[in-house]
Amino acid sequence: MMSSAQFEIQLIASLVAVACAIPGTFLVLRKMAMISDAISHSILPGIVIGFFITHDLNSPLLILLAALTGIITVILVEYIQKTGLVKEDTAIGLVFPALFSIGVIMIAKNANDVHLDVDAVLLGELAFAPFDRLLIGGTDVGPKSLWIVGTILLITITLLFTFFKELKVSTFDKGLAASLGFSPAIIHYGLMSVSSVTTVGAFDAVGAILVVALMIAPAAAAYLLTTDLKKMLGLSIGFGIFSAILGYWVAHWLDASISGSITSVLGLVFLLVYLFAPTKGIIAVMYREKQQRREVSLITFLLHLKNHDEISERHVKHLNEHINWQKVRSKSVLDLAQKNNMITIDNNIVSLTEKGDEFTSKAIDYIITNEDAQIEDMKDDFFLFRG
Amino acid sequence: MLGSFAVLRKQSLLGDAISHAALPGIAIAFLITGAKDSNTLLLGALVSGLIGTFWIRGIVTKTHLKSDTALGLILSLFFGFGMLLLTFIQKQPNANQAGLDKYLFGQAATLVESDVWLMAIVTGICLIIMLTFWKEFKILLFDADYTKTLGFNTKTIDILITSFIVLAIVLGLQTVGVVLMSAMLLAPAAAARQWTNKLSAMVFLAALFGAFSGVFGTAISASQNNLSTGPVIVLVAAVFVIVSFVFSPSRGLLFKQIRFIKNRRDLELHKTLAFMHNIAATHEDISHPHAIIILNNFQGYTKGTLQKLVDKGYVELQGNMWSLTEKGFETASNLYNQQNENDE
Structure with a gap:
């Protein structure tokens, strides 16, 4: 049986996962994933200043200030980049450590005696989240962070539904978005604000690093599995929730940091997808590369046959030597050609069939015109078995 | 110094990723040996940093994911895994575990003499290798295809540079910590880039800026209470960068x-x-x-x-x-x- 605290932790983790997955998907698609890392570090001074003013880690002002620092980071990065002095990644790498340092120094100078240390900001501790209750009129309505994250999630979802079309268009085709009349800049900064707010809202529950992981990893995994934006959003939300819950139980079992173990589960999920994704995974890519290599060999081989009528040139043994292939490779190519009815072997003499001849002629056409699409269609027409 | 190469190769954020990725290596090295010998820990960090780097490479070259996603992914995943291991270690009955987390934020004051010697030696080796392979590094940096046609083994050179960047980062971790390491790598190089178009001058200047910010930063943090060294060094380096951005004669604002x-x-x-x-x-x-x-x-x-x-x-x-x-x-x-x- 789960205790209510356990249930609450899982609920918070799942909500954070969903809240992160949504902006994360767009960040990954917009090639701005590292911005989330930068934001998660550079909100530190904002949090510190907010904390000095309010002395309350959960006050909305804190979130506002931190989000503001996040946006300042983005603007600074863009400004530095615009000067053309350094590249974007260098700009990111310069801005956030500087802001982070300012935050660390401010803590060290002024806040030594209060509960606010760097570890807590960076790593967070989900296990304590249920003990920080929100009391309304003396009644306990649940953990504070649950309410904060829930509100942020609600806002994010509302924004997502309202501006889905705008987001989609501006992500994939900035020029079209601008010509249709939505300002890419507004959407850009809107997305950045949502990311900042999410990062801040989630940081004290799960820590800055986990926020980054939750933003990028599910989206990256989903990206490898689908090309449809809606499916990608759904998948990354699914991955996020799955990792949050499984990660909690792993942490429970190992008696270790919850955020660390959620991240590790996320890593595992990504690794699995990375290896086994049907079309974009490593194994699929390598298999395809191998297949293409063999098919290129096959075409080379068929061209050779077409160019040589002499019996001596068409002997199986001679082919081995002439095209300089290893035995295994030539055997696999021969098999492939035979399976596809492109050659016949008679007394170790290879000859093209009618189909093989036609295929080869078309292949020559392809090589001359060098149009990529053509050869794939052609392969579909002729091949019974792929390489 | 090596930062110059990173900046010019557009791999600036690699430093950030590697420094985070080194964490699980430290934790695993500790789990295996059970001792807090800084050399084994560094070795662990080095290995996991390299694994992280090459995995990033793998993601970028083999899939459609972009380099920024790959970096952010490896960074956060490795770091999270490292945290898991660290908290796991903390629950272990081993008195030695305390102080492992100093690697996170770094504290130059905790350095002992042997660490400094190690750093000096590694820096020396880096220097020698860099001077030996200067031409190769340079040509790979600016025209990779040309290098290939000249018959150099670009992969080896590439791996060599990357390994040295990783090594430098791992060593620096102890001093300034995970978060600020990337700034240490980048800031001097970015500042130096503004003053010159020559690689040799840039590397030299970067080394100079780096050393200066190290010295000034330490001096400032020593002069006041409660100032940790790492952040101050980074801020000094940031000042160098800003000054360079504004006042450099040919590129400055x-x-x-x-x-x-x-x-x-x-x-x-x-x-x-x-x-x-x-x-x-x-x-x-x-x-x-x-x-x-x-x-x-x-x-x-x-x-x-x-x-x-x-x-x-x-x-x-x-x-x-x-x-x-x-x-x-x-x-x-x-x-x-x-x-x-x-x-x-």
Whole structure:
């Protein structure tokens, strides 16, 4: 049986996962994933200043200030980049450590005696989240962070539904978005604000690093599995929730940091997808590369046959030597050609069939015109078995 | 120093990723040996940093994911895994575990003499290797394809540079910590880049800036209480960067702005002259005087520009009238021709 605290932790983790997955998907698609890392570090001074003013880690002002620092980071990065002095990644790498340092120094100078240390900001501790209750009129309505994250999630979802079309268009085709009349800049900064707010809202529950992981990893995994934006959003939300819950139980079992173990589960999920994704995974890519290599060999081989009528040139043994292939490779190519009815072997003499001849002629056409699409269609027409 | 290569190779954030990715290595090394010997821990960090780097490579080359996603992914995943291991270690009954987390934020004060020696030795080796392979590094940096055609094994050189960057980062971790390491790698190089276009000068300057910010940062943090060394060093380095951005003679913002204003003035001068030329050309006598008032409708005309034209000897003033000199007429009629020629 789960205790209510356990249930609450899982609920918070799942909500954070969903809240992160949504902006994360767009960040990954917009090639701005590292911005989330930068934001998660550079909100530190904002949090510190907010904390000095309010002395309350959960006050909305804190979130506002931190989000503001996040946006300042983005603007600074863009400004530095615009000067053309350094590249974007260098700009990111310069801005956030500087802001982070300012935050660390401010803590060290002024806040030594209060509960606010760097570890807590960076790593967070989900296990304590249920003990920080929100009391309304003396009644306990649940953990504070649950309410904060829930509100942020609600806002994010509302924004997502309202501006889905705008987001989609501006992500994939900035020029079209601008010509249709939505300002890419507004959407850009809107997305950045949502990311900042999410990062801040989630940081004290799960820590800055986990926020980054939750933003990028599910989206990256989903990206490898689908090309449809809606499916990608759904998948990354699914991955996020799955990792949050499984990660909690792993942490429970190992008696270790919850955020660390959620991240590790996320890593595992990504690794699995990375290896086994049907079309974009490593194994699929390598298999395809191998297949293409063999098919290129096959075409080379068929061209050779077409160019040589002499019996001596068409002997199986001679082919081995002439095209300089290893035995295994030539055997696999021969098999492939035979399976596809492109050659016949008679007394170790290879000859093209009618189909093989036609295929080869078309292949020559392809090589001359060098149009990529053509050869794939052609392969579909002729091949019974792929390489 | 090695940062220069990272900046020029557009791998700036690699430093950040590696420094995070080193964490699980430290934790695993500790789990295996059970001792807090800094050499084994560094080795662990090195190995996991390298694994992280090559995994990033794998993601970028084999899938459609972009490099920023790959970096962020590896960074956060490795770090999270490292945290898991660290908290796991903390629950273990092993008195030695305390202090492992100093690697996270770094504390130059905790360095002992042997660490410093190790750093010095590694820096020396880096230097020697860099000087030996200087030509190869340089050529790979600026024209990878050309390097390949020359017959160099680009992969080996690439791995060599990357390994050294990782090594440098892992060593630096102890001093400034995970978060700030990337700044240590980048800031001096980015600052140096503004002052020179030459690789050798840039590397030298970067080393200089790095050393200076190290010394100043330590001095400042030692002079006050409660200031940890790492952040101060980073801030000093950031100041170097800002100064370089603003004041560097050829690329700096200040001089760029000055050049921009100067160009605009020149353009205004040319415009006024061309306008005068148009008026003057309607008369047979080019030095026929015209009223200054007719210039007032012309944008770009000011008293200043007129005075300048007089100073250059293009225009003569007589009371309220102006007239083009011979020289001024010549220049004005050649103004656009010359420009056309230059364009071609």
